[in-house]
Amino acid sequence: MIKTFQLHLGYVRSVLLFYLGIVAGCSGLPRSAPEVAATEEAPSVKMKNQMGMGGNPGSPFGIGVSGGYSTGSDLSAGQIRVNGRGIIPINPPKRMMMLQPSFSTTSFDVDALFDTPSEVYNIGLNMMWMERINERTMLSFGANPSITGDADSLGDNVRVFAMGMLSWQWIPNKLKLTAGAAYTGRDDIPVLPMAGLQWNPNEDxxxxVILPKPKIAYRIHNIGESSTWIYFSGGLGGGTWDVLRTNGTTDEFSYTEFQAVMGIEHSTELAGRLFAELGTGFSRKLEYRETAEEQSFGNSLLLRGGWNY
Structure with a gap:
C-alpha cells in the first residue's frame, strides 16, 4: 500500500490526508494523504489549514491542486493530487457536513531489485460531520472510502479511512485540546491516536501539537485579507495500494516515509492559498503484505507545493 506523501507519524498519510481533518493543507505528497491527504491534520486542524493559517472560512466550495517529489538514494517518488471541497450548512454553526472528492497519482523510480509499480492511483471521497456540542466543544466524525491501485488493479477493492475527534476550547481562541483516534486503512499502522493541543498565544x-501532524507557524506579513506564514511541520508520508504484481497475483503495496519540512504559505481572499515546502524524508521503506517482502532506503530531499481556493 503506497502512502501519499501529504499529512503528514506526523500526515500518517490517511490521517494526515484527512487532516485529516481535511488535510490538510493539501500538501503535495501528504501521506495526505487520505491521501492525506493524507491526508492527508486533525479535522479541525486540517480544515483551518485548508482555509489558510488565518482561519478565513472563505467560500463553502473550493478546489485544490498540489504536487510533491521525494528523491534520494535508489528511490524517488512523486505525486500530483487534485481535490474539490463542498460544505453543506445543515444547521450552522451547530451542525455542518463537508465533502471532499479527490484524485491522486503517485509514481516511483526504484534502482533496487524490488518489484515496484511505476505508477499508482487513489480516488476517494472525504466526508466529515461536525457537531458543535456547546460554545467550547466540537465533535467531528469522518470517513474516506477510496479505491486504490495501479492501472491493472484500480477498482478491485475499496479502502476506508475513518476517524472520530473531540475538541475543547480550554481558553477560547487561545488554547484548544483535542483527542480522538483514526482507522487508517493501512496494514502497517491500522489505528492511529489523534491527540494534542493547538495554542495561539497571539495573532502571529x-x-x-496534534498528532499525527504537528505544525508550528509564524505570520510574517499581514495586510487586510492577505497574510504570509512560515512554518515547520512533521508527518508521515506514503500510502497503501492494491497492485497487480509481475507474477499475476494481487498484493497490498505500502510506502512509508517520515517527513520534516519547512514551508511558506500566502493567503488572500481573492486568490486563495499558495504554499511551498522544502524538507527531508527518512526511515523510508517499501513493502508487500502477503509475501512479507521489505526494502529500506536512505534519506531523501522532499519538495512540495500547491494551491487551494
Missing part, C-alpha cells in the same frame, strides 16, 4: 503564532 499558531502552534499545533
Amino acid at each position: 503564532w499558531n502552534i499545533s
Whole structure:
C-alpha cells in the first residue's frame, strides 16, 4: 500500500490526508494523504489549514491542486493530487457536513531489485460531520472510502479511512485540546491516536501539537485579507495500494516515509492559498503484505507545493 506523501507519524498519510481533518493543507505528497491527504491534520486542524493559517472560512466550495517529489538514494517518488471541497450548512454553526472528492497519482523510480509499480492511483471521497456540542466543544466524525491501485488493479477493492475527534476550547481562541483516534486503512499502522493541543498565544503564532501532524507557524506579513506564514511541520508520508504484481497475483503495496519540512504559505481572499515546502524524508521503506517482502532506503530531499481556493 503506497502512502501519499501529504499529512503528514506526523500526515500518517490517511490521517494526515484527512487532516485529516481535511488535510490538510493539501500538501503535495501528504501521506495526505487520505491521501492525506493524507491526508492527508486533525479535522479541525486540517480544515483551518485548508482555509489558510488565518482561519478565513472563505467560500463553502473550493478546489485544490498540489504536487510533491521525494528523491534520494535508489528511490524517488512523486505525486500530483487534485481535490474539490463542498460544505453543506445543515444547521450552522451547530451542525455542518463537508465533502471532499479527490484524485491522486503517485509514481516511483526504484534502482533496487524490488518489484515496484511505476505508477499508482487513489480516488476517494472525504466526508466529515461536525457537531458543535456547546460554545467550547466540537465533535467531528469522518470517513474516506477510496479505491486504490495501479492501472491493472484500480477498482478491485475499496479502502476506508475513518476517524472520530473531540475538541475543547480550554481558553477560547487561545488554547484548544483535542483527542480522538483514526482507522487508517493501512496494514502497517491500522489505528492511529489523534491527540494534542493547538495554542495561539497571539495573532502571529499558531502552534499545533496534534498528532499525527504537528505544525508550528509564524505570520510574517499581514495586510487586510492577505497574510504570509512560515512554518515547520512533521508527518508521515506514503500510502497503501492494491497492485497487480509481475507474477499475476494481487498484493497490498505500502510506502512509508517520515517527513520534516519547512514551508511558506500566502493567503488572500481573492486568490486563495499558495504554499511551498522544502524538507527531508527518512526511515523510508517499501513493502508487500502477503509475501512479507521489505526494502529500506536512505534519506531523501522532499519538495512540495500547491494551491487551494
